[in-house]
Structures are given as C-alpha cells and as structure tokens.
Amino acid sequence: MNWNSWIRQFHRWVSVAFTLTVIANFVVMGMNGGQQPPPYVTYSPLLPLALLMFTGLYLFALPYVARARSGRGSLSSS
Incomplete structure (x- = not known):
C-alpha cells in the first residue's frame, strides 16, 4: 500500500x-x-477533528500537486 492510499484509509x-x-x-x-x-x-x-483537518488538506492538495509535477499546471492556454 502506497503512502497516498494509507493516508486515505487513515x-x-x-x-x-x-x-x-x-x-x-x-x-x-x-x-x-x-x-x-x-x-x-x-x-x-x-x-x-484535528487529524481530519490535516489529512483532508493533504488529500485536497494531492491533485493540484500531481498536476504541477506533471507539467500540465500552466495557466496560459495554447
């Protein structure tokens, strides 16, 4: 089980x-x-509630960080 799956299950x-x-x-x-x-x-x-806040913020930010890492995060349209 990878790190993201573990956080989601937690x-x-x-x-x-x-x-x-x-x-x-x-x-x-x-x-x-x-x-x-x-x-x-x-x-x-x-x-x-505090644990939910931290894990929820992590899970919320995951798609944005993944998009930025893949290079598709530019705001300009071609």
Whole structure:
C-alpha cells in the first residue's frame, strides 16, 4: 500500500472515530439531565477533528500537486 492510499484509509477510519465521539458526546449530554458533561467527553472529538483537518488538506492538495509535477499546471492556454 502506497503512502497516498494509507493516508486515505487513515482519513476514513478517523472520520468513523470522529462520528462516534460526537454521537457519544450527545448521548452523555442527554443522560446528564442538563448538567455540564465532564471535560474529557466534551473535548474528545477535537483530536480526531484535528487529524481530519490535516489529512483532508493533504488529500485536497494531492491533485493540484500531481498536476504541477506533471507539467500540465500552466495557466496560459495554447
């Protein structure tokens, strides 16, 4: 498995982890009866969100970098 495939697979699994932490956050908020949940529950989605941001930016930039490396990235039209 090459580097780009590994990053893409990692991004997918982190998105699952992020979704589960957000769902858990809502469940704990609903079970607390209006009280503030513990900080570790409130802040638990932040680490997966940061990882999603970095891997997402990498995946977003991939086609542009590949196009620039291949030499087809010029803006002038022939």
